[in-house]
Amino acid sequence: MAQIRHQIVIEAPALRVFPLVASGTGFKEWWAADVTKSVTNVELGFFKRNTVYRLQLSRVLEPHAAEWRCVSGNEWEGTRIAFELKDDHGKTTMRFTHADWKAETDYFVSCNTTWGELMFRLKAAAEGKSSGPLFTADGMAY
DSSP: OEEEEEEEEESSOHHHHHHHHSSHHHHHHHTBSEEEEOSSEEEEEETTTTEEEEEEEEEEETTTEEEEEEEESGGGTTOEEEEEEEEETTEEEEEEEEEEESOOOHHHHHHHHHHHHHHHHHHHHHTTOOOOOSBOSSSBOO
16 A cells, blocks of 8 residues: 655653644644544535545553544545654654555645645644744635
């Protein structure tokens, strides 16, 4: 199965990064403005809710790992989104994986590019330099 992978060093401890990847509230800071949440589930709305992804928190090892199972949404259904955090003297090396894609389609390639941008949004949010989520209520921020 196809996978998207990224790695980034964040100038903040894992305790600061973890809430950004393990909660709907955190996703609102760097990923999407339209987030509906419960304790272990989030729903992310994109492009005036023309696209909706539902995620379920499936693994948590605070502050080192959070994994989400995609339960709906285009080619995302059945995939996993994993964030692995390694603290190193006040910095965090984050490994990101969006796994279990059925194929490397054009949409997969587009998502890979978007996840690359999202890694820098996440880094900025953790470092206190956030410009907000990439996906606003109306579309995409630039």
